[in-house]
Amino acid sequence: MAWVAEARAALGAHDARLAQGFDAGQHIDRLLAARANAVDGWVRKAWARCIPGDAPLALFAVGGYGRGELFPHSDIDLLVIAAANAQAEHADALGRMLALLWDSGLPVGHAVRSFEECTRAATDVTVLTALLEARPLLANIGEVRALMDAIADTRVWPADDFFHAKRAELESRHARFGDTADNLEPNIKEGPGGLRDVQNLRWMARRVLGVYGTEELIALGQLGVDEHATLERERRTLSRLRFGLHLVAGKAQERLRFDYQKALAARLHHVDAAEAEDVENRLVEKMMQEFYRSASVVQRISDRMLQRFEEQIEGEGTLQPLDAEFGSQRGYLVARDDVWPGGDIGRVFDLFAMWADHQELRGLHSQTARALAESLHALPSWRNASAELRDQFLALLRGPIPVRTLERMARLGVLGVWIPEFANVTGRMQFDLFHVYTVDQHTLAVLRNIASFASEAPDERFSTAHAVWPQLRKPELLLIAGLFHDIAKGRGGDHSVLGAIDARQFCEGHGLGEADTALVEWLVRRHLLMSTSAQKLDISDPAVIHRFATEVADRERLDYLYLLTCADIAGTSPKLWNAWKDRLLTDLRSATRLALRRGLENPVAATERIAEARDRARGLLSAHGVDDAEADALFARIPQESFLRGRADQVVWQALGLRDTRDGDVVVRVRRLAAGAQALEVFVHSPDRDGLFSAIVITLDRLGLVIQQARALDGPGGTIFDVFQVLPADPRQSLELASIERKLTSVLCGEPDPRPARRAQPRHLRHFRVPPQIEFNLSASGRHTVFSLVCTDRPGLLADVAHVLRQQGVRVHDARVATFGERVEDVFLLSCGDGRPLDEHAQQALREALLASIDGDMAR
Template identity: 30%
Template sequence: MMRGDARSFAPARKERAGDIDRWLTDLLRTACAMPYPRERGDAKGGPLATDERGTTLGVALVAVGSLGRGELAPGSDLDLVLLHNGRDDVARIADRIWYPIWDSGVGLDHSVRTVDEAAKVAREDLKAVLGLIQARHIAGDPELTRAVRETVLADWRADSRRRLAELRDSADKRAEASGELAFLLEPDLRDSRGGLRDVQAMQAVAAAWVASAPGPRVREAYELLLDIRHGLHLVTARGTDRLVLQEQDAVAGTLGLLDAEALMRRLAEAGRTISHAFDSTWRTVDRLLSGPVPRGRRPLADGVVEHGGEVVLARGVNPRKDPVLVLRAAAAAAEAGLPLAPATVTMLANQSPPMPVPWPDEARDALVALLGAGRAAVPVWEELDQAGVLVRLLPDWERVRHRPQRNPVHRYTVDRHLIETAAGAAAYTREVSRPDLLLISALLHDIGKGWPGDHSSTGEVVARDIGAHIGLPPADVEILATVVRHHLLLPETATRRDLDDPVTISRVAEAVGTREVLELLAALAVADGHATGPAAWNSWKASLVSDLVRRVRSVLSGTPLPPAPSLSPEQAALARHGGGAVRVNGGAVTVVAPDRPGLLWRAAGVLAAHRLVVRSAQAASAGSTAVIEFSVVPEYGTPPDPAMLESDLRLVLAGRLDIEQRLARRTRSMRPPRVPVAPPRVTVLEDASETATVVEVRAHDRPGLLWRIGRAFGECGLDVQAARVETLGAEAVDVFYVVDRAGRLLADEDQRNQVRNQVLAALR
């Protein structure tokens, strides 16, 4: 609960506003009742007329700002407008009101205007119009107040395109200057992104009839910020909005909270709630400013489509029957660079059944795909967090959610730091052999900060539990736990130990164990440093870590590549029959055919043309017969007709189907990706096999990827003897055993470079 048991000062603010209103009413009545000496030509001097109820006519006192909204904190100034109908002696009336306020020591921002003058100023000044939109009548002639509000609101709505663009620009500049409230060590409660002024901006958007007014969660967050500001004014005895470090414990005490950490955790949640709603509001505004969006629905994943610039569920999809749908939709949104529609998030949060434990492979793949989208994953992750989805998927996440890091080196709360690190790690997925474990360990590396004790040690324990929870195999759970346990090992050793001392290197090598873990730790160190803040990572530290990694790698033996795939007894039996055979059994597709160049990639092309995604594949041969086993899933919708798929595979084996032309048509119809991904990496390993040259390809998966790689091999005059293809989340890690047309290894350096460049060109 955002507020929890924090004390509310709302009754005190309401009482103070009432007292101020009565005082100002008396001041206006006294000022208007006093006779003024007439001057030559002054036709409107003397006491003002009143109606039958004693209401003063021709003059009105109007509150704007915090008094107008009824949010007056102990140190707040008064923002007042004296409206009049053109009286010549209004300056004297104003003086009779302003001087007693100044004498009381209360700060005052004041103006004197006719209705037309106020409307003119509002049309030209953003601050003025925002105040008058929420103006509140205090005393005097209510018709003047009504007239100015109606005029200002009508102008605001009529010119909403220009004024809302101006409001957005002002909010962005304010956020750039003041930072993001949820993640600042000493936040500005009013001007930071996620602060009080963002809610007031959303209220102004609602007044333009462009978007809905802030909902109950935003109003709760707003009230909490008002209470924190109220407590801050009580502690400091002045009207300040910056919650500095040394005041936080005292402010927490005024709210009845245990300590500053409890206060800042609630503040972070409130700020993120407001910031999230603010972004959603401006997406609505942007649609107004940019005009109508393209019609139609574009499939993104199974049960997920793009509609109107947002990600929604396909027609007829029932979230109650598909626990993985929420992660699949989130991954699709991140990979497309689009927001999840608010109604879709609400539906998924309310209707998704519990995820089976351990998670099915599809759920874990969707999580990895989401994280692998990089920066685009962060807003989608925030959507899931705001809807309460994350803590249901990963119960241990609750311990780090909104947890502040009271350290100037860190610029984010613990949970936001974790997703920022994972997003940053996506850029290094080509540097490691297990991109899925890199992304998951980046997400969990500081998970131990939710428990007492050394967070690396406690994090290892929690990471084991979460690894098993999400269905990782035991060997992968061990790697994950090791990486979390030692995620600070490289930067701390590099900056605090003598790298020329052999003992230093041997101890790191002993802790790391394998080159695979070392490369995971090296990539994580960079992503963690960048996500922490500018003070945590620089070129000096990067060079030291790189030097340490180089030295440790030299004493570690890498895990050798697994041997080239060989035929199982069942596959060997199929191969002995020779000829051609195609079997489609659910997601398993088996192709048996006389071995010839291009067989693998042509078969993969047929699968891509039928909108099937290859999750894994193995190719091997016995004599003159090749056997290829594919594990496939449909991109979206129902799987293709097995009979039609078999027919096309047989046609391509017989050389009677131009699969390249069909795929080219499909490629032209696809939209270019909106989210940048790490560039592909192709490595030619000379000594990994005695019978073939091994080519390792790491790339972001996309339809037809295997076909593109295989076609590039064909253009280089190579034959694929064997292959092991695997997709981890959205990252393809493929290994091919290739020879030239004469069956020889690629011994020439120029030839190896040609292969590398040809495959890279095919992937771009």
């Protein structure tokens, strides 16, 4: 149809001009209004083409379209007002009109109602919200007034009910996003601090105070001029991001997914579209930091406005004095002085001290929060502050709830002013999958984990941290180390080294002694030491423990570093901490404490360690009715290296698994690393034959288990003695230990299927490419080859690697699997089939086979 073709072409040309205007930096509000105006014109033309001029119908734009803000692919929401008889009479004509608009490429949503039906429909608060934005397209003044009367608060949703319903809706919506805007793929429209929060303030202002926009709140004393200007600035920033996201996605996309981040960053920073794939991560990080900071400011102002709307409904309440300077009003902390802080910036720290002392308070009063925001420019950084102010800040760290106080200071913008380096990392994300939070939010998560160590109720995630905490000489030193450990991210260079310099200056500036300053500086500089040692090295090797203990040097450093490491890993991602990592760090701390107690000049000999382990295991076995003779018989079936590298409880578990079995039997045992933990330990004992390690790895992969660590030892009499630490790939997976044991036993007793399962690569991994790196080195003993693999993670990777190792005739003696977001860093201890290290020819053949397997899978 010619009309549809004309409309489609005209709208397409108009959208193209808007896209050019966007790229040229035109004001976002002009772009939004221009698209709404263009659509208005074609909607009216379609109406005129299909609806008789004397038809008793009225047409309104509602929702975002009614607000006059139309993004490139937003829905076109229409409301037709008509009496029941007119609806029936013109139903076909309305259908033709809507079909025209759809065929023209406009995503139209519509409702046809009488005024009475509008009232009934508006009992749904979502419908009412859309109707509050109603804008007449073809309606007279009487119809506009009639619609407003139909949804008046005397008919549906009085102000107080509307306010509470929309606040509950906001809280529920925020909860869907984890109550944070700092997600790697945030929702610009619906997420915390997004455009919906700004719109929510408009709706509440309309219903509670009867005004049509936030600007009108200024005259009512409900919103400051500066607050309104700030809110509008951030709304425009968010709107520009959303407009650009629609353009690069080519559809109504509200979630800023990895698929679009590089292309949008390229567009916003005027990089040629053909080069979008090559945009440096720093441009993505800059764009995302802009979003996170805008969302944070919107949330801050929204919190204040919600409280003011609540006061309009419930009344201001009576001021209850707390002291001469502060009081409580409706449960909120309020400064009693109308001109607080009145140029005395020390009163800001007094505010946070009072807030910490009165934990029953609901929060900070909106007027005091506004006064605080307006005084931030007068707050000096710690470098320019007086000694008295620095003492006040240090007192907050030593106060009753220091971490909660730091969170409040960060949320209200105070911490970024006091420590400018913290402001630099506020909203800073890293374009990878390991760091799922912005640097500032990760830092606060680390501090919250540290606070949990001091809680009267132990955090079940950490088996030992609660017992270590009381041993700290000065807990505030750990808080300072946590605050500074990542503060130099994004500056270039080693963030640990740069952060350690900042930490030393901060400690010296706040009057800490040299011993305390040196401890904090060392913790920041070496905060990754324990994590990398535990996850990448064999901590059952006495030489590894000795080197680590030498670096740590004393037990005080060890305890502080242990707690900082636990808090850091657990604060990086909700999925990263698990019982296996808890056990690793606990074992490393225990082994290091023993080494320090013995003295670093007295390393434990292997024979002594084996003898001690056998004696401890013998004692534990006696509790199971195993006498010395039976214990010796069981020990004879266990490799000596198990006593050297394994824990006593692990040796006992394995020995009991061998009890009542013969040398040729296949034995499979599975247990949880801790009560209720998802992390499992799998023990396999079987007569040796080619391909067993590959068969076990592939079977575990098919069972949905991800291997974190594997140790493959040669047992006496031509047997294997393998131990695997595994986690479910899906945390929601229900694990039946007996079922895992039966499946593995069945595979090992039959002919193992060497083929790994095929799986599609998850969407989010496709946007991150880690070039494969393969290295071969001779082990310290000279008996094995150490094979290191760094590459992009994907499901089934280890199973495919094990399959390649089998095809190459290579034996695996040990494997350590470390995954950091999209990056895998695996280390294997290998030998040829005859037990010797791999020669250059074998190394080259293995390298080529692995690269072919990895590259082939990445191409799928």
